[in-house]
Amino acid sequence: MKKKIILIDGTFYLYRAYYALPNLTNSHGYPTGAIYGFINMFNKIIKMNVNSYFLIIFDTKGKSFRQKIFNEYKLNRKKMPHNLIIQTKPLYKIIQAMGYNVIYIKNIEADDIIGTLSVYAEKKNYFVFIFSIDKDIAQLVTKNTKIINPINYSISGPKEIYLKYGVYPKFISDLLALSGDSIDNIPGVPGIGKKIGQKLINKLGNLKNIYNNINYINNFNFRGGINIKKKLIQYQKLVFLYHKLTKIKTNIILNKEYLTFKIKPKIKYLKYLFRLYEFNKINN
Structure with missing residues (x-):
């Protein structure tokens, strides 16, 4: 039976969690809503996809090749709020302590990393499921690579993409x-x-x-x-x-450890991080 690879658009979930819980802090006043909300949503995805591998991909600061060739690209986007910026590194540490790979590459957009991973995983005979709401991602859909809508969990294959966008x-x-x-x-x-x-x-x-x-x-x-x-x-x-x-790139050079799809949890460190950010009721 084919294994499943779950690719998660981490930036989408990060913003969703932040705006759902904008005022949550620990007892020292450190904002924790984005971290807490993200982990709860991620745990839900894990429960829905037992015996799967998970990779979480984020956008980073830096000028992508698209911004270099077209100055107006994404110029209408608001800057990331400071209270969200300071939650990103702690979140990465928690996800890694849970045993999962966090992937971000300076000057490379998350879509291009997702594109590269999806093509690689499909060649290795995996089923690929991409949790993303980004319409660009629709171009990656094949018989074995599908998109899952992060809001209503509907699944889109080639037929659904055609019905939605009018082209394959x-x-x-x-x-x-x-x-x-x-x-x-x-x-x-x-x-x-x-x-x-x-x-x-x-x-x-x-x-x-x-x-x-x-x-x-x-x-x-x-x-x-x-x-x-x-x-x-x-x-x-x-x-x-x-x-x-x-056009999404599918040939980004990736660290080999991202392509092993192994889960290596660090339970003690994870417990320490949960205590530090005062997460007593994470939904497992």
Whole structure:
């Protein structure tokens, strides 16, 4: 029977926990809500996935290659609150003491680490489940790699991704490059929204195929086909730049210890950390 690898978008859970318990502190006034909330949510995932391996991936400070090639990338994001920043390192220590690998790499986005791990694990014949709400992650979905929504725990395979986004997983990055992604501050091509993007992809395929067959656009039942063609030609350079932003890397060099998928708990140290942060009622 195939083993399961669970990849967790740690940054999503970190923020979710922080905003759920913003005022929780220990008796010394040290904020602990993000740590406490995260561990409770993580324990729930562990219970739901017995006999699985778990890797928790975080974003870090630093300029990713995307920010280097496009200054506006994620420029609309708020800075991490100070009270959350000071809880991240203690949280990493607790997760590691529980026996699980915390993965973060300076200047590398969590999505690219998740992409690399998912491809590696699938090649090693594992089932991969990614706990994430990030639409970019949808491009990683295959028959053996699925996304679990961290809020309602619904599972998405290729069919569900198609029903949700109107294109199959391998075209998600093309769709986002064409129609834009407001969350990451990627503008897309003006006048080409989600529906036109879906139609172009489902008729012609990926961006390269769309541009290779740009003269056939008028043959399809597109309202304003001439205008669509003009926009695509006008924004050709930019749309391929946007595609570099929306395409998840799957070839990041990772420390070998992250690829062993072993659980090594340090019970004494974990108990010490729980006492330090005064967690008496963690839900196990």
